[in-house]
Amino acid sequence: MYPRSAPGKSRHFYHVSDDTGRHCSNGGESETHERAVARAEVALHQQFGKSADVETEVDVDVSEVPTPVTERRADVLATFDDWNPYFGEGLAVEVQHSHENKNVQQVTHDYLAAGFSVVWIRAGTILLDTFDYDTISGEFERDDGAGYSQRTSKSHRHTNCQSLLYDGEHAWERVPPYAHPRGQDDLVTYDICAGQDCELRRVHEPDGSYTYTASDEYGPDFPLKALKNAIIREYDRDPFSKWAGSQYHSAQVEKLLATRPEIERCWGPKGIHEWGRRETLWTNHSDQPLIELRECMYCPVRIVTNHRGRSGHSTFCLYGREPDIDWDDVYFQASPPECDHYLYDEDAIEDYCPKCGATMEAPDTTLRDHTSWIPP
Structure with missing residues (x-):
């Protein structure tokens, strides 16, 4: 791979054959892939040469995008002088070849999130005699095409993360x-x-x-x-x-x-509480536990658990002392659907859950007093 420059064009790199017939492989890429990249570069030059820099093997910065990599290397990239209303910052052409194993979905997400459009075209298609920019444009125009533009595509639609996809x-x-x-x-x-x-x-x-x-x-x-x-x-x-x-x-x-929410720090061997002895405070009509009191196996902390709601949204409240048994009936009937955390204030004289506001009178000690043995 060698540097080159031309009037009106940024300095970039290109591939050539050496005297022995060996080709620069760029990490194993084939000659077929290289020839396809060169033809795609020519097509973008002919279409955007006056309004964009067209280069091959360009690193696109995706460091601000939530993705495991900081750069994506485009086979061919047209970077526009000004924001393009359809393609955004630029248009990346990715040449697909049988030996490549790029994660198309993740790479597409990263380009779109970074402000670029991307199109995926097989090397065999680019090497056809009929190939020109119209082939690239056609991928964006077809409903099932492999072109993804800033105007019509959303980055979060190209992900395996359901939270990112829907939220x-x-x-x-x-x-x-x-x-x-x-x-x-x-x-x-x-x-x-x-x-x-x-x-x-x-x-x-x-x-x-x-x-x-x-x-x-x-x-x-x-x-x-x-x-x-x-x-x-x-x-x-x-x-x-x-x-x-x-x-x-x-x-x-x-x-x-x-x-x-029931996982918190502890002096135990794993650094977190491990819950041992349990006591049922309230049962349902089938005598199954709805509210339980459990003790940590390694420290004086206890936890009250409310199972009356959905099991995945139970209420957990941590205490550094034995809670009043009579208190649970008042607290848990107050607003259990609104309380699904064990939140507490270590500096407060009384234990309380800030989310639902329920409190319980306590002696003149705080939870910090009960857990002073925990390293800061």
Whole structure:
């Protein structure tokens, strides 16, 4: 691959054959792919040469896009001098070849999210004698075409993340640092998308920005079965692993740590509470527990659990002391559908749930007093 420049055109790179007949492969790409890229470059030059820079093998910055990579390399890219009402910042042509394994859906999402349009064309189509810009334009005009423009396509429609697809945003949840296996001196603050099939993570940088990754290198290193005693389920009929698989298809440990309200820090061996002895405070007409009191196996914290709503939206409230049994009837009938968190104020004299406002009188100690042994 060699640099070249021409009047009115930015400096770029091109492929040539050497004296021995060997071709620059650009990481294994075939001669067929290279010839197709060259013809696509000519077609874009003929169409946009006066209003755009047309280059091959151009890195498009997608660092601001929630995606595991910071750049996408376009086979051919026309970058417009001004915003194009149909194509946006530019038009990328991706040449599909039998030896390539690009994730078309994810790459399309990244181009669109970065302000570019993209079209996917097979190398064999480009190498036909009839190929010209009309072939590229036709992909955008057909209902089933492989052209995706800024005017007619939305980036979040090209993703395997249901949250991004339907809500336009990843379902970010914080993975608790106290479950981090590397100790207090090496904590990495990061979030994971709680979507069923999404494994994207965003790492918090010191300047307030994010970097995105699909790697689990920052996550807890204990197995899924280690969470069995930390999770409170309404019914325990299914094996824990089967139940966890029905909740999340991938990255189950991280997503359960990030989304389950009953998980909090503890001096126990896993850094989180593990719930042992339980006491039923309220049953239904079939004598099944609706409200339960459980104790942590390693510290003096207790948890009151309300199973009267949907099991996935139960109410959890943490306490550093034994709650008044008579209190549960008043609290849980107040507004249980509005309370699905165990939130508490460590500095308050009384334990309370800020979401629903229910309070309980307490002695002149706070939850912080009961948990002073926990490292800051």
